[in-house]
Amino acid sequence: MSAEKKEYWRWEESCWIDPDRNWRDARIVTAGIDVGSVSSQAVIVCDGELYGFNSMRTGNNSPDSATNALKGVLDKSGMKQADIHFVVGTGYGRVNVPFANKAITEIACHARGANYMGGNTVRTILDMGGQDCKAIHCDEKGKVTNFLMNDKCAAGTGRGMEVISDLMQIPIAELGMRSFDVDEEPAAVSSVCVVFAKSEALGLLKAGWTKNKVIAAYCQAMAERVVSLLERIGVEKEFFITGGIAKNPGVVKRIERLLKIEAVKTKYDSQIAGALGAGLFGYTLVMKQGAAAKQAA
Amino acid sequence: MIANYGYKDGSGEYYIAIDTDKCIDCAAGRACLTACPKGMFEIITDDYDDEVAAIKQANRRTVAYDCTDCKPAGGHASLPCTSACTPGAIKHSW
Numbered sequence: 001m002s003a004e005k006k007e008y009w010r011w012e013e014s015c016w017i018d019p020d021r022n023w024r025d026a027r028i029v030t031a032g033i034d035v036g037s038v039s040s041q042a043v044i045v046c047d048g049e050l051y052g053f054n055s056m057r058t059g060n061n062s063p064d065s066a067t068n069a070l071k072g073v074l075d076k077s078g079m080k081q082a083d084i085h086f087v088v089g090t091g092y093g094r095v096n097v098p099f100a101n102k103a104i105t106e107i108a109c110h111a112r113g114a115n116y117m118g119g120n121t122v123r124t125i126l127d128m129g130g131q132d133c134k135a136i137h138c139d140e141k142g143k144v145t146n147f148l149m150n151d152k153c154a155a156g157t158g159r160g161m162e163v164i165s166d167l168m169q170i171p172i173a174e175l176g177m178r179s180f181d182v183d184e185e186p187a188a189v190s191s192v193c194v195v196f197a198k199s200e201a202l203g204l205l206k207a208g209w210t211k212n213k214v215i216a217a218y219c220q221a222m223a224e225r226v227v228s229l230l231e232r233i234g235v236e237k238e239f240f241i242t243g244g245i246a247k248n249p250g251v252v253k254r255i256e257r258l259l260k261i262e263a264v265k266t267k268y269d270s271q272i273a274g275a276l277g278a279g280l281f282g283y284t285l286v287m288k289q290g291a292a293a294k295q296a297a
Numbered sequence: 298m299i300a301n302y303g304y305k306d307g308s309g310e311y312y313i314a315i316d317t318d319k320c321i322d323c324a325a326g327r328a329c330l331t332a333c334p335k336g337m338f339e340i341i342t343d344d345y346d347d348e349v350a351a352i353k354q355a356n357r358r359t360v361a362y363d364c365t366d367c368k369p370a371g372g373h374a375s376l377p378c379t380s381a382c383t384p385g386a387i388k389h390s391w
Contacts, residue, residue: 108344
C-alpha cells in the first residue's frame with residue numbers, strides 16, 4: 001500500500017478580514033452563510049459592505065459546515081455570534097443553517113452578490129457551482145429577472161473538474177493554465193458526463209494525448225456545456241461569473257471565446273458571491289425592519 | 298421574473314418557464330394547481346416575498362417524463378397547464 005494519497009482536487013480554503021475596517025464601528029452587522037454541495041462560505045457584512053469571509057469545504061453535515069464556516073471568520077475578527085444582527089442562509093443546505101433568521105435561494109443571493117462584486121451594470125451571471133450551474137439575468141439592483149439551472153448531473157461543474165484533477169494528478173489550481181499549454185486547441189471531449197468523461201480522458205491518454213491536451217479538451221467541453229445553458233436565456237452585457245470555476249482561466253477564457261464577450265473581472269473571491277448576497281439581503285431586511293419599527297412608533 | 302424549472306440532458310432541453318410577473322395576482326384563480334394531472338404546480342413565496350406558482354422540487358428533474366401524457370402523443374391538442382393559465386405565464390420548452 002502506498003503512503004498517504006495526495007489530494008490533487010483539494011482547493012485552497014481561505015479566510016479574510018478587511019484590515020482597514022473595524023466591525024465595532026458598524027451600526028448593522030449581518031452574515032450570509034452559503035452551504036453548497038461542495039463548499040461553504042460565511043460572509044460578514046458591516047453596514048452593507050463586505051467585511052470578511054471564510055470559505056471552506058462542506059463536510060458531511062450541513063449544520064456543522066455552517067457553524068464551522070462562521071466560526072472561522074468570527075475567530076479571525078474577534079467577533080461573537082451575538083454581535084451579528086441578522087443571518088441569512090443560502091445554498092443547498094440553507095434550511096439546515098441552525099442560526100439563520102431567514103433562508104433565501106442561492107439564485108437570488110448570487111445575483112445580489114454579483115451586483116456588488118461586478119457592479120450594477122452586470123446583467124448576466126453564470127454561477128458554476130460545485131454540483132450545478134445556474135444562468136441568471138438580473139436588473140441594476142441585482143434582482144433576478146430570469147434564471148435557469150441545471151442540477152441534474154455534475155457535468156460542467158466544479159466537482160467534474162475535481163475528478164479530472166485527481167485523474168491527471170495535477171493540482172486543481174494549475175489545471176486552467178496547463179490547458180493553454182498545447183500545440184493546437186483540441187476538440188472538446190465528446191461526453192461531459194463526469195463518469196464518461198473520466199473514461200474518455202483515460203482513453204485519450206492511452207492514445208498518446210498529453211495531459212495538458214486532455215485538460216484543454218475537458219475545459220472546452222465544460223465551456224460548451226455552460227454556454228448552451230446561457231444561450232437559452234440569452235447573454236446580456238455585462239457578464240459575470242461566480243463560483244469556484246471562475247478561478248479556472250482555462251474554462252473562463254474558453255467561455256469568453258464562445259460568447260465573444262469578456263467577463264467582468266473582480267477583486268473579490270468569486271466563490272463568496274452567494275454568501276455575500278445573503279449577507280446583503282440580511283442588511284436590507286434589517287434596514288426594512290428598522291424603518292417599519294420607526295413608522296409604527 | 299422568468300423562472301425556468303427543468304434540465305438539459307443528452308436527449309434535449311426540458312424546461313417549464315413561469316413568468317412570475319404574470320403569476321402574481323393570478324387572473325385564472327391559480328388554475329394551474331388543478332389543471333396539471335400530476336399536481337406538479339405549487340404556490341410558493343419567492344425570494345422577493347411574492348406568491349407565485351412553481352414546479353414542485355420533486356418534479357424538477359423529471360419534467361420530461363412527468364409531462365409526457367399531456368403532450369400530443371398522449372392525445373392532448375394543448376397542454377392542460379398552459380391552457381388553464383389564461384394570463385399566459387406558463388410555457389414549455391419542448
